[in-house]
Amino acid sequence: MSISLTSQAFDPWQSLAEYQAQQLAGKYGATAVFVGTMRDFNQGDGVVGMTLEHYPGMTEKQLALIVEQANQQWVLMDTLLIHRIGDVVPDDSLVLVAAWSAHRGDAFDACRFIMEALKKQAPFWKKERLASGEVRWVESNSNGYQK
Amino acid sequence: MSISLTSQAFDPWQSLAEYQAQQLAGKYGATAVFVGTMRDFNQGDGVVGMTLEHYPGMTEKQLALIVEQANQQWVLMDTLLIHRIGDVVPDDSLVLVAAWSAHRGDAFDACRFIMEALKKQAPFWKKERLASGEVRWVESNSNGYQK
């Protein structure tokens, strides 16, 4: 199990390859992954950059709690969570959540639960720099279960 | 959109990195991925290898139909589907499904839909070689939505 915050750009697929290389071989049958990527538009405006603020200490604590809750609800072999902090630009990966399990239902459900809980509870705040020069705080996250 | 069958071992994370490098930058915000990996046990028995039979022509047709159905139900930027055929060994990736979308709900739902439909409808059959020397056909897939 690994949870990390990073101020450096990361390649999600390379992070997965490296993390999985440490895994116990032949025990997991299912891996579900979500990657959130910074887009160059939001609410109709061009976005050129963003700053991700967090609450050092509480953010890590909340993420650990969410992953623990996932482990209580589903049978998981392992989980990996990486979240960017600081200054980011379009196309940067913002978040990576991966869940390894023997069965795909558990992997899918846990990965999605972690993402939804993170969006709702983990103390991160996005401040966007628009193409127009304006700077604004993103006000709220959507619920990813609704269409 | 890419659908492929391969008799060669593939690294899912490398396949994703390579495929995504061709993607239009800055347009997708969400990527949901599922990877199915061959385990070294099944129904209580050690498994040393497996052969994946398919129905050339129909398998491709069914996979294309499933991905098309996903595109009708959700707004996707792109999808990638890779499935192994032929002889495989434990730890080999058997299937990779990835869905890119602007929103995480669409990416998650589409990825899972494609996996469940593939498990139910795509003509593949697994023949296991057990540690005991016995060879047997896997008889049915589970429903991944149930717990």
Next chain:
Amino acid sequence: MSIKVRYFASLKERVGHADAELLLPEPLSASQIWQQLNPDLAMPEGVLVAVNMEYAGLDTLVKDNDELAFFPPVTGG
């Protein structure tokens, strides 16, 4: 009428061959064709039927030049 019949996976092993060609004076359903080709083998439960690589029912009428396939529940992924 000429029909191509194909079997896959465990069903191929039970039937003993992968393919069969069948000449028919008139259209028959998929299950009638099974009976004609395999008079001594009742169709196992759960067998799936495809006509021209699309899923079909046991009562689907098979036409000239169709490819008819029988196979067990799929286990991919």
Next chain:
Amino acid sequence: MSIKVRYFASLKERVGHADAELLLPEPLSASQIWQQLNPDLAMPEGVLVAVNMEYAGLDTLVKDNDELAFFPPVTGG
């Protein structure tokens, strides 16, 4: 009683500073502390409260040496 108060993101900008130290003669609730520290600024709707890095309610009593945080809805991921 000594309380550490922290503000984050847009709330930090509205309040004008990131941290405050507060000495209290007796325990107060989170919302009472807000009023005492920000008499001219009504707490914006949707503000979240944490005590010692765990989510808490507006009526949670804050104790000596607690760290109390106010912040807007989170927008990570």
